[in-house]
């Protein structure tokens with residue numbers, strides 16, 4: 001079974017590090033031209049684009065804050081200038097600003113919701129407009145376009161001390177399913193990926209040392225995930241092999257969402 005995204009253009013928001021960078025690499029390896037969006041640090045995004053190009057792929061790094069309407073519109077316009085079309089959006093940008101709810105500032109609430117939820121809405125809206133403007137191209141893909149929202153196990157699992165983050169991801173779930181219900185008949189496929197504990201910068205403190213042992217109690221499969229575990233699923237979900245997968249969330253979490261605390265309790 002061979003997955004090819006040849007002739008397709010993918011935009012990965014938050015593509016300069018972590019899951020986004022791994023997804024960009026994997027999409028490029030499958031033959032897609034990749035736009036690597038970054039927020040504040042151009043260097044790693046540009047280095048990743050250069051690496052993809054050196055390996056014979058196509059890539060460009062473009063800056064934009066996904067929570068800003070004008071910047072998102074510019075990002076999509078620049079994507080078209082570079083590659084002429086868009087087939088795949090990976091709405092991946094996300095951040096955490098953790099605090100107990102009693103101590104959480106409105107600024108930290110707003111920041112997380114603005115990036116993790118409003119940012120996904122703004123990018124999905126621009127992608128939908130572009131897919132419709134392009135129309136169907138069966139020689140490129142069976143779908144008119146594909147959107148993958150990067151969610152989290154915390155769209156399902158409540159997370160004390162992270163109410164802003166969990167609320168934003170719960171919002172992503174119904175955003176994704178509502179858009180999917182809306183645009184399925186246009187043959188635009190919309191899905192989410194919900195990673196569990198994956199070793200990236202966002203959770204470096206909980207995935208190493210003693211904290212890792214504690215974390216493993218929450219993962220029935222017995223290991224912390226790697227960014228490629230998620231990137232491999234991104235490529236499959238974006239490809240025609242997943243053409244009948246629509247409006248669903250793929251949990252990639254080693255079983256974290258099985259509530260393993262109930263194994264010997266309840």
Ligand code: BGC
Pocket residue numbers: 151152153154195196197198202203206
């Ligand atoms: C968060 C990680 C966390 C994981 C499991 C993810 O959505 O970004 O920081 O380790 O959920 O709790």
